[in-house]
Amino acid sequence: METSPRPRVVALALAVGVVLADSSIVVLALPEIYRELDTSVAGVTWVLISFNLVMALAAVPAALLARRVGPGRAAAVGLAIFAGAGLACGLADELSTLIVARCAQALGGALAVTAALELLPATVGSERRATAIWASAGATGAALGPAVGGFLTELVSWQSIFLIQVPVALAAAVPILAVAKHEAATGIIEPELRQTGRPHLWANLALAMVSAAIAAALFLLVLLLIEGWRLTPIEAALVVSVMPLAAILSGRLTDLVPDARSRAAAGAILVSGGLAGLAFLPKATILLTLPPQILVGIGLALVLSALTETALGGRAPQAIHGGWTISSRHAGVVIGLLVLTPVFTADINQQRHDAIDAGTAVILDSPVSPLLKLDLAERVSQQLETERGKVPTIEPAFEPKPVDPVERAEVEQLQSELQDQLDRGATHAFSTSFLLAALLGLIALFPIALARRVDL
Amino acid sequence: MSGRLLIICSLVASVLLVGAYLAAGGSSYEPEQVQDPCQPRAWSNPQNLGQIANQFTNSALDGAACQLGVSREALARALATPEGRKRFSQRYGIDDEKLAKAVRAGLLRAVDDAEEAGALSPLLALPLRRTLEEIPLDQAIEIINNAQGFLGDVESFLGPAGDIIEELLPGPGLLP
Numbered sequence: 001m002e003t004s005p006r007p008r009v010v011a012l013a014l015a016v017g018v019v020l021a022d023s024s025i026v027v028l029a030l031p032e033i034y035r036e037l038d039t040s041v042a043g044v045t046w047v048l049i050s051f052n053l054v055m056a057l058a059a060v061p062a063a064l065l066a067r068r069v070g071p072g073r074a075a076a077v078g079l080a081i082f083a084g085a086g087l088a089c090g091l092a093d094e095l096s097t098l099i100v101a102r103c104a105q106a107l108g109g110a111l112a113v114t115a116a117l118e119l120l121p122a123t124v125g126s127e128r129r130a131t132a133i134w135a136s137a138g139a140t141g142a143a144l145g146p147a148v149g150g151f152l153t154e155l156v157s158w159q160s161i162f163l164i165q166v167p168v169a170l171a172a173a174v175p176i177l178a179v180a181k182h183e184a185a186t187g188i189i190e191p192e193l194r195q196t197g198r199p200h201l202w203a204n205l206a207l208a209m210v211s212a213a214i215a216a217a218l219f220l221l222v223l224l225l226i227e228g229w230r231l232t233p234i235e236a237a238l239v240v241s242v243m244p245l246a247a248i249l250s251g252r253l254t255d256l257v258p259d260a261r262s263r264a265a266a267g268a269i270l271v272s273g274g275l276a277g278l279a280f281l282p283k284a285t286i287l288l289t290l291p292p293q294i295l296v297g298i299g300l301a302l303v304l305s306a307l308t309e310t311a312l313g314g315r316a317p318q319a320i321h322g323g324w325t326i327s328s329r330h331a332g333v334v335i336g337l338l339v340l341t342p343v344f345t346a347d348i349n350q351q352r353h354d355a356i357d358a359g360t361a362v363i364l365d366s367p368v369s370p371l372l373k374l375d376l377a378e379r380v381s382q383q384l385e386t387e388r389g390k391v392p393t394i395e396p397a398f399e400p401k402p403v404d405p406v407e408r409a410e411v412e413q414l415q416s417e418l419q420d421q422l423d424r425g426a427t428h429a430f431s432t433s434f435l436l437a438a439l440l441g442l443i444a445l446f447p448i449a450l451a452r453r454v455d456l
Numbered sequence: 457m458s459g460r461l462l463i464i465c466s467l468v469a470s471v472l473l474v475g476a477y478l479a480a481g482g483s484s485y486e487p488e489q490v491q492d493p494c495q496p497r498a499w500s501n502p503q504n505l506g507q508i509a510n511q512f513t514n515s516a517l518d519g520a521a522c523q524l525g526v527s528r529e530a531l532a533r534a535l536a537t538p539e540g541r542k543r544f545s546q547r548y549g550i551d552d553e554k555l556a557k558a559v560r561a562g563l564l565r566a567v568d569d570a571e572e573a574g575a576l577s578p579l580l581a582l583p584l585r586r587t588l589e590e591i592p593l594d595q596a597i598e599i600i601n602n603a604q605g606f607l608g609d610v611e612s613f614l615g616p617a618g619d620i621i622e623e624l625l626p627g628p629g630l631l632p
Contacts (some may be wrong), residue, residue: 039498067620082532148569253457254464256457257457257458257462259458259459261459262459262460262462262463263462264460265459265466266459266463266465267466268463269466269467269470270466270469270470271464272470273466273467273469273470273471273473273474273484274473276473276474277469277473277474277477280474280477280478280482280483280485281482281485282477282480282481282482282485283475283480283481283485284485288477290547291473292473295469295470295473299466302462318517351486351487354486354487354489355487356527356529357487357527357529357530358487358488358489359487360474360490360529360530360532360533361488361490361491361528361529363532364513364516364517364528364529364532367507367510369506373510377532377536380533390461412531421487421488424485424486424487425486425487427485427486428485428487430613439462440598444542
């Protein structure tokens with residue numbers, strides 16, 4: 001091969017990072033897409049589910065294809081499909097178009113990511129080092145995804161998160177084209193076509209369960225912050241950045257504890273503990289989301305690295321087993337979203353009604369004059385109608401405030417009590433889902449325990 | 457660090473976090489439950505016409521909501537605007553006739569509650585009941601929405617005669 005390895009390593013890492021970031025980059029844009037494309041919460045989750053579902057289904061076949069046609073060509077074609085589909089996502093003006101384009105993005109992404117794992121050992125000269133670069137590029141992409149998505153959504157638009165991927169994916173494809181050309185010219189598929197060993201069932205199963213819990217944590221927390229507590233995407237991005245930040249800072253724990261099984265178990269426990277903490281938030285304040293997020297962040301750093309290491313360790317070829325881990329992780333995300341979406345959409349509706357009833361009770365029982373009460377009730381009713389099924393913003397219903405200082409104080413008190421009821425409703429609406437997600441994390445302990453006895 | 461120690465630390469951190477949040481009220485941080493409208497709502501000691509009107513409205517809403525099998529709060533939102541009434545009717549399948557019947561029943565309960573609380577004299581309660589039994593829906597809703605105006609009108613209608621009657625009757629009085 002003619003090109004120097006360094007740009008190719010950077011390109012491959014960039015390809016893996018941008019594709020795996022795509023699983024989470026869209027999370028903070030979902031509320032915006034939900035509003036702009038006039039869909040439902042359940043509908044908009046398919047923007048996330050479709051990508052992860054196709055990744056889960058396509059990862060292993062894509063790895064096989066990459067080995068058959070040559071990883072250089074597979075990676076280049078995969079990145080081209082990913083870029084083209086990203087452009088289609090950015091131009092989509094209907095939910096169905098967006099979902100179809102996301103499926104195409106996942107197909108291209110699966111091909112690029114698994115081919116990258118096949119190309120990396122030959123490029124860096126060590127299978128172990130290749131696995132480490134591949135895993136950290138994926139983890140960095142997935143960790144930075146939500147924050148990048150949040151900033152782009154607020155500063156530019158939700159479309160920009162897809163459009164920006166187009167030049168990045170094309171830039172990553174350029175150094176890989178040399179490998180593709182070499183494969184086409186020589187007809188030689190460089191990596192040795194070894195027999196594929198059986199995938200590590202228990203490690204992959206545990207990865208799926210833990211990924212379900214982590215995806216749920218991120219998705220539910222973002223919805224709670226933006227739709228429930230009315231934070232802007234940038235504010236929400238900053239808040240949820242605590243999770244990847246904790247994961248990065250706790251990376252040293254991985255070196256301190258060499259036993260992968262213990263790290264996996266400890267990680268699953270921390271993820272579940274953090275999620276249970278989010279289920280029992282005692283107040284609607286950002287500060288209280290930080291300790292649970294730190295636990296989830298440390299937990300995910302421990303469990304994901306330990307399980308990926310276990311699933312890939314001593315198994316060849318890496319691309320196929322990497323395909324299985326990609327498949328398990330994305331299948332887990334799909335399971336988490338499919339299990340939890342109906343639960344939290346039903347809970348959001350119920351809690352919205354309960355919060356509105358509680359808020360109306362506050363108005364009816366307040367000491368303000370009946371005529372003012374009637375006026376407020378009417379304005380709050382109109383506001384609820386404007387919000388159409390979403391957790392309502394009540395400030396506009398209380399403007400303009402009465403001029404009389406006594407009445408003004410009473411109305412301000414009323415507004416604060418009403419807001420408290422809505423905050424309670426919005427926060428409580430996610431409790432059951434966070435608890436279920438915590439349960440998914442705990443379920444991962446079973447395959448981790450079984451893996452210990454069987455073949456680790 | 458040993459693997460076992462890491463697992464124990466993880467368990468302890470998780471239990472401490474969840475325990476602290478539960479102790480701070482995490483399991484009960486939810487919207488307050490609204491009161492069953494069929495249960496009596498205590499009348500505080502009203503000091504002026506505005507306070508009587510407030511409690512009269514709440515009793516009327518409770519009575520009507522109880523009869524319709526909905527919450528007082530849902531009914532209050534429905535009665536605030538014609539659009540709200542339409543949405544309420546579609547959501548609960550309640551037509552105007554059924555609503556009128558319930559609102560009249562609610563107003564009668566409000567008169568009963570006011571009389572029982574000593575805020576309305578029996579002398580006024582009787583003709584009020586007669587009037588409310590036959591009142592059209594729109595007027596009944598208007599009374600709920602503007603109980604203060606309605607009670608004020610009743611007071612004006614009685615005029616000086618009301619004051620004389622009040623002086624002769626035992627109890628806290630007709631209207632302040």
